[in-house]
Amino acid sequence: MGPPIIGVSKHIQHIRELVDHVAHTGLNTVISGESGVGKEVVAQNLYSRSPRLGKPFIKINCAALPEGLLESELFGYEKGAFTGAEQKRRGKFQLAHGGVLLLDEIGDMSLPLQAKLLHVLQSGEFTPLGSEKELRTDTWVIAATNHDLKQDISEGKFREDLFYRLNIIKIHIPPLRERQEDIPPLVDFYVKEYAKQLGGENIEIPSPRIIDRMMQYSWPGNVRELQNVLKRMMVLGNCDQIVNELFATEPENNTEVATSVSTGQRPVSLSDLLDLEGENSPDNESFSLKTIKRKAVDQVEREIISYVLDKTDWNRSKAAKILKISYKTLLYKISDLAITPPPGKRR
Amino acid sequence: MATNPRVLIIDDTEEVLSALCKYFDEQGYEVVSADNGLDALKLLEEDIPGFDLVITDLVLPNVSGVAVISIVKKKFPKVPVIAITGWGEHPEALAREAQADLVLEKPFKLPDLEKEARKLIAGGSNR
Ligand SMILES: Nc1ncnc2c1ncn2[C@@H]1O[C@H](COP(=O)(O)OP(=O)(O)O)[C@@H](O)[C@H]1O
Ligand SMILES: [Mg+2]
Numbered sequence: 001m002g003p004p005i006i007g008v009s010k011h012i013q014h015i016r017e018l019v020d021h022v023a024h025t026g027l028n029t030v031i032s033g034e035s036g037v038g039k040e041v042v043a044q045n046l047y048s049r050s051p052r053l054g055k056p057f058i059k060i061n062c063a064a065l066p067e068g069l070l071e072s073e074l075f076g077y078e079k080g081a082f083t084g085a086e087q088k089r090r091g092k093f094q095l096a097h098g099g100v101l102l103l104d105e106i107g108d109m110s111l112p113l114q115a116k117l118l119h120v121l122q123s124g125e126f127t128p129l130g131s132e133k134e135l136r137t138d139t140w141v142i143a144a145t146n147h148d149l150k151q152d153i154s155e156g157k158f159r160e161d162l163f164y165r166l167n168i169i170k171i172h173i174p175p176l177r178e179r180q181e182d183i184p185p186l187v188d189f190y191v192k193e194y195a196k197q198l199g200g201e202n203i204e205i206p207s208p209r210i211i212d213r214m215m216q217y218s219w220p221g222n223v224r225e226l227q228n229v230l231k232r233m234m235v236l237g238n239c240d241q242i243v244n245e246l247f248a249t250e251p252e253n254n255t256e257v258a259t260s261v262s263t264g265q266r267p268v269s270l271s272d273l274l275d276l277e278g279e280n281s282p283d284n285e286s287f288s289l290k291t292i293k294r295k296a297v298d299q300v301e302r303e304i305i306s307y308v309l310d311k312t313d314w315n316r317s318k319a320a321k322i323l324k325i326s327y328k329t330l331l332y333k334i335s336d337l338a339i340t341p342p343p344g345k346r347r
Numbered sequence: 348m349a350t351n352p353r354v355l356i357i358d359d360t361e362e363v364l365s366a367l368c369k370y371f372d373e374q375g376y377e378v379v380s381a382d383n384g385l386d387a388l389k390l391l392e393e394d395i396p397g398f399d400l401v402i403t404d405l406v407l408p409n410v411s412g413v414a415v416i417s418i419v420k421k422k423f424p425k426v427p428v429i430a431i432t433g434w435g436e437h438p439e440a441l442a443r444e445a446q447a448d449l450v451l452e453k454p455f456k457l458p459d460l461e462k463e464a465r466k467l468i469a470g471g472s473n474r
Contacts, residue, residue: 018409021388027414164438168414 001057002044006189009179015042018171023049026140028121028166030106030149033173036224039144040102042171047100052140055099058092062113063105071113072129081130093126096139106166107147107158118162141166155332176219176226183215186223190230204237206230213243218250218343250343302337305330314341352468353377353396357387357415358404358431363453367402370457371464384410388418399468401428402460405438413438416445427467429460 005016022029023046031039040059047057062070072081076091092101103109109117120126121141125134143166152158176182191205206214210233219225229246233239276282280292305323312318320330333339354376358364361382368378379394381387384407391398401419405412416428430442430450442450448467451460 018385021385021392022410022414025414025418027417164441168411168417168441170409170411 001048002041003189003193005038005041005045006186007179007182008185009182011174011179012182015171015173016045018169019045019049022046022169024051025169026050026052027168028140029142029169029171030167031142031144031171031173032149033146034175034220034222035146036222037173037175038223039146039173040104042173043100043102043142043144046142047140050100050140052099056096057100057102058096059102059104060092061104063108067110067113070109071116074113075116075126075128077129078131081128085130088128091126091128093120093137093139094128094135097137098139100140100142103141103143105145106143107145107149107152111157111159114159114162118159118165121162121165151331151335154328155335176222177217180215183226184211186226187211187214187230190227191234194231194234198234203234204239206233206239210239210243214246217243217246220343298337301333302339305333305337306339309334309339309341351375351377352399353379354400354402354464355387355390355394355398356380356402357382357384357407357412359383359407360404363404366457367460370461374461383408384412384415387415391415391419391422397423398426400464401426402464403428403430405430405432405442411438413441413445416442416447420446427470429463429467431455431460 005012005019007013019042029043029046031042033039043059044057047053060070060073065073072085072089072091074092076089076094077085079085079088103117116126120137123134124138125136127134147158149158149163153160153163187206195203195205214226214229221228229242233242236242280287280295305319308319308322309316312322316330316334317327320327323330325333354371356364356367356371356378357380358367359382364380364382368380371378379390379398381390387401387403388410391401401415403412403415407415412430416430419426419428427448428446430439430447431453432439432442432450433453439450439452449463451463
């Protein structure tokens, strides 16, 4: 099931060692890292090295489903529990019994569901919707996240008690750009994989020179993006052009975006800023002094906070001092106003 | 006690770890230490004579103190474990659930810790 954990970097060696030593424990685990870094691969490797191998490995993405649906997927329901529940349905906790349940994107789980999950982790029991009976579950819960859950806690989006209960074992996978030496072995592994699948004779494969260039790229989509690029190279050929395109789309090289942010070209008049002719026109249903004021304030706050963050090189504690707001408030505002750091700076 | 008791001490704050090690060493213990949970697990797996006591911080990189406690209590149920926690950290309850013999909140006095350690070692032995 799944590939081995490929890589030669210190980080990957450490992760493989960690997996070997903790796989037998079945203790709650959190795997963190950007999207596409290999969180699921690590979870699969934990499972394969555990005594639970052969039992179910169930995965659910907490970000993909609305709250109600996620709840019924996790815990199941009885016939007639709600309109549309025509058949009794078993939840993931029941399906994963004896095995592993991978809760992907745990950071996106709603607070009410977090409370229910905490209860299951504390008691080992859960109740399907519309049922009176508590069911026992012996499930190894592995959670994956691309959020900084500590930050989510400070913003009131993640329960601290759940955090500690999940974080018995923690495995962090750094982004691919911080472990470039893993790129050649990954290329090697997946070129062989795809060659098998494609089966053709004269498939173009990336030369050492191309791989060198690939090591300079920032891989925002990490290994998943690397896989897609390799597939494209092997199907379409013309590796050179594909690599050039990669660098052309990199945010750092996108001069238009870069300059408009750093020189701070801003709308000149207030009515431009408020977009009174467009989205916020008085002709609109949602128009009211209150909503426009709210939007204007948000806009102004966003501008000022971005400006100060820019100047402090995204040093958030410095920025908070300059703005004379608490660190916590700043973190909250960054997320609430969707202020995004320039590439390379952590959220 | 016939020989010097062997104690495994785990903490990721260097000053705390070295202070603990120094004190227990002076008190005649044979001290082995780790600054993260994984290294502690390796020591527990490899160490032949075994430990008479484990003292662990709770919040640690990679393998948490709570995990260390659970693993020790499963593999070596007789080895006593003391959890030491920073103030305001939540996992104290988890440490108790994992069957830590004692949970001690920082700051504490080293002689008090050592007294508890001696009591626990006298109470049960893995040798
Ligand atoms: N170290 C690795 N070795 C082999 N394959 C990897 C590695 N890291 C990621 N992959 C592959 O990259 C793809 C994305 O990985 P995945 O585990 O789904 O990432 P995440 O869950 O972090 O988004 C998968 O096809 C996975 O098999
Ligand atoms: Mg994934």
